Amino acid sequence: MKYALVTGGSRGIGKAICIQLASDLKYNILLNYHSNTEAAEATKTEIEKMGVNCDLLRFDVADHDSTQNSIDNWKKDNPEAKVEVLVNNAGITKDGLFIWTNQEAWDSVINTSLNGFYNVTQTVLKDMLRSRYGRVINIVSLSGLKGNPGQVNYSAAKGAMISATKALAQEIGKRKVTVNAVAPGFINSDMTSEFDENELKQLIPLKRFGDPEEVANLVSFLASEKSSYITGEVISINGGLYS
Template sequence: MKSVLISGATGKIGLAIARAFKKEGYGLALVYRSENKLSNLDEFKNDENVIFLRGDLKNFEECQKVVDAALEKFGKIDVLVNNAGMTKDKLLLRMKVEDFKDVIETNLYSVFYMSKLVLKSMLKNKYGKIINIASISGIVGNPGQCNYSASKAGVIAFTKSLSKEVARKNINVNALAPGFIESDMTKNLSKDEIVKSLPVGKLGSAEDVANAVLFLGSDKASYIHGKEIIVDGGAI
């Protein structure tokens, strides 16, 4: 049985990704930060091939504990989905230093930590898929999101660099850049105006993202390396 480690698993996108991999028979290591949202994963709680791992992924030691627990359960990690993320949107002149720091550490540092730790197992097994959830904000920028856009641009650049290090080891590293998706991060946005601007005329769903992640985590994507796959309804 293949296994997948998914961070940010309690959000709409993380949950959709977990469901997609579970449907394909994967063992799941689901990482969450807050107990408040753990009930979102209740559908998996009686499944012996699913484990729940709490960790603040801004902290390297906690990332180490999460990865160690997943390896202890499954023996290997075939797919890593770095989905943990947050926003603290403000215009730059109003943005506090902590607002910038928290977003960069959560969205970018965690990708570095988790990838570094999981890569050892993947190199040993000569197989692995790493999918980093970025954003179109990391490609085109967005007002009020200097911190978020910078973090996601960093994720994309990190992806391209790591891919070139490990592609010959049978390890695929790719990024997924969603646009405006119905999720926790977009619930406070003015959706009517956004929808009008989208060629497809609607927001994307968490399942749209999950389907693309599942593809990148499969052997059908074995010749795709170091790319950012955009799922945005034609927004950019």
């Protein structure tokens, strides 16, 4: 059975990605979430209506041992399953001016995005390389490309993920495993709910925030065989705000 593993998949962009991969590509979904069991269960119900399986894995991607144990235990319980697609979507923000950013705000943002990428990707990558097929898609950010004031920690984490995407793509391309990044701008989600949309959309050529489903459509394409000659790329989806 072929699976797509999506971290932070219970809400927002992650949820939209899970639904799109199930709908477009008929992947069974391995949905990782950290704490909101109710949201994860609701997303699982929605996905399974499409006739695919959805297994829930609760762990914090920033915790190496917990991540590895959860995925390894799932593999033991599902020996016929194969993770063909990995979407590293889990991420958090703790915004504020750099001079006021305390150690916890720095570490937690870096650990979730960057160390989370390491912890999850390394756990599933060997199987992709053995089977000579795989898609790794990292959800990064406009902040990681151009920087964003008040988000030095988040910009640092996403910028590092962008560089890691390019390097890993070069290491494993010969095994037919592609690695790409998707860099959303302002997308309607919990993460942007407190932003001043009226003010910010004046900066965007398309004059609106994006929807999670629009990001999910791009991820679905990158997860498909249609994208087989694309690797090491960072694709912006931001309404023309920055490219």
